[in-house]
Amino acid sequence: MTVKLSISVPDDVAAYLQSSGNASAAVTEAVRRVLPETRRARQREAAQAYGEFLRKRTPEQVETDRLFIEASNDIALRDSAW
Structure with missing residues (x-):
């Protein structure tokens, strides 16, 4: 089902x-x-994909990272004054 709406938008968005x-x-x-x-849902999917990626890494990859x-x-901290 679709609904027809009439909206006002700024000029740049209208352009x-x-x-x-297909507006x-x-x-x-x-x-x-x-x-x-x-x-x-997108965040959950991304988190699950990242978790899968992390689980498949070898110990050598973890150490390299x-x-x-x-x-x-x-x-990054070399020139920092503490």
Whole structure:
């Protein structure tokens, strides 16, 4: 089911929507990106994917990343005055 709405938008947004082939699709996609449930679902999916990635890493990869992070921190803090 769809509902026809009439809205007012700023000039730059109107120009973008007019230049897009399907203004309804562009608005729908943008609104769905900020819907709380949709956002939470995307965050859950991303967290699950990241967890899967971390579980598949070898001990050597974990150690390499740890050394890289330590080296990066050393570089970042080298010129800091504490």
